[in-house]
Amino acid sequence: QSALTQPASVSGSPGQSITISCTGTSSDVGGYNYVSWYQQHPGKAPKLMIYNVSNRPSGVSNRFSGSKSGNTASLTISGLQAEDEADYYCSSYTSSNTLVFGGGTKLTVL
Amino acid sequence: QVQLQESGPGLVKPSETLSLTCIVSGFSISSGYYWGWIRQPPGKGLEWIGIIYHSGITYFNPSLKSRVAISVDTSKNQFSLKLGSVTAADTAMYYCARLYDSGGWFFDLWGRGTLVTVSS
Numbered sequence: 613q614s615a616l617t618q619p620a621s622v623s624g625s626p627g628q629s630i631t632i633s634c635t636g637t638s639s640d641v642g643g644y645n646y647v648s649w650y651q652q653h654p655g656k657a658p659k660l661m662i663y664n665v666s667n668r669p670s671g672v673s674n675r676f677s678g679s680k681s682g683n684t685a686s687l688t689i690s691g692l693q694a695e696d697e698a699d700y701y702c703s704s705y706t707s708s709n710t711l712v713f714g715g716g717t718k719l720t721v722l
Numbered sequence: 723q724v725q726l727q728e729s730g731p732g733l734v735k736p737s738e739t740l741s742l743t744c745i746v747s748g749f750s751i752s753s754g755y756y757w758g759w760i761r762q763p764p765g766k767g768l769e770w771i772g773i774i775y776h777s778g779i780t781y782f783n784p785s786l787k788s789r790v791a792i793s794v795d796t797s798k799n800q801f802s803l804k805l806g807s808v809t810a811a812d813t814a815m816y817y818c819a820r821l822y823d824s825g826g827w828f829f830d831l832w833g834r835g836t837l838v839t840v841s842s
Contacts, residue, residue: 613784615767648828650768657817657832658760658768664826701768705827709781713760716767 616641616702616714623720629690632717634702635683640712642683646705649678649687652716653698661700662687689719697721724748726818726833734812734840740805744818744833745798752776752796756821758829759792759803761814769814773821774801808840 617635624630634641634649641647645665650658660669662678665685675690685704689696702714730742744757751757758773772782774792782790786805794801805812815837819829 646827648826650829657835658829659832660828660830663822663828663830669830703768703770703828708784710783711770711773711821711827713768713770 613640613706613708613710613712616704616712618700618702618714618717620715621718621720623722624689624692625722626692626694628692629688630692630719631689632687632700632702632719634685634687634704634714636685636704636712637683639708640704640706641680641685643707644705645680647678647680647685648703649676650701650703651696651698652701658701692721694721724820724831726820726831728816728818728833728836730816730836730838732837732839734808734838735842736809736840737807740803740808740812740838740840742803742816742818742836742838743800744802745800746820747799749820750796751794751799751801754824756781756823757794757801758819758821760817760819760829761812762817762835763811763814771803771805771816810840812838813840814838 649662652658666678756773759771791804815835817835820831
């Protein structure tokens with residue numbers, strides 16, 4: 613299975629909004645509403661930020677939102693804050709009963 | 723609260739078998755959920771290794787399937803990973819995590835991870 617495609621890096625200034633894309637195929641992202649997003653700070657374990665395309669776990673800021681169109685899912689962070697600087701990974705269930713991650717996107721808050 | 727803790731050797735020789743255990747506290751593995759392993763080579767992205775249900779049902783990453791085994795011990799509330807014929811490419815931080823599978827497939831709880839280096 614091939615990794616989902618994410619941009620290597622994105623950046624934004626405090627207060628701005630950014631969007632990270634995650635492109636797969638009809639066998640994963642496009643075929644199921646089982647896309648999730650994880651935030652990882654350096655030296656830390658990943659943290660679930662979005663599940664099932666657009667749902668936020670309890671405790672996650674409503675500045676984080678998710679969506680999907682066709683084979684591409686997106687994570688949007690509004691009102692950027694310094695603490696949002698981290699790596700972000702998408703993942704998706706696949707038609708083979710497996711799970712695949714994206715390559716990761718480094719978010720820099722300028 | 724629910725906690726996951728990885729344990730195992732931090733150094734494994736090439737061609738040998740990597741063995742890790744994840745001890746779960748605050749939640750009974752037998753109550754449900756899948757339990758899985760994910761790894762991350764230094765400076766690289768996440769790679770899904772596989773998952774196991776308390777009944778023993780398993781699913782694996784096709785690229786690792788021939789070398790991977792995951793088992794569960796409900797009496798000790800823990801699950802384990804074995805990866806055979808390791809090479810330097812298997813050097814990574816290894817995480818155990820809980821997979822929510824009821825109307826979704828996502829890891830909602832993660833261990834802190836344990837670094838495994840493959841070197842002679």
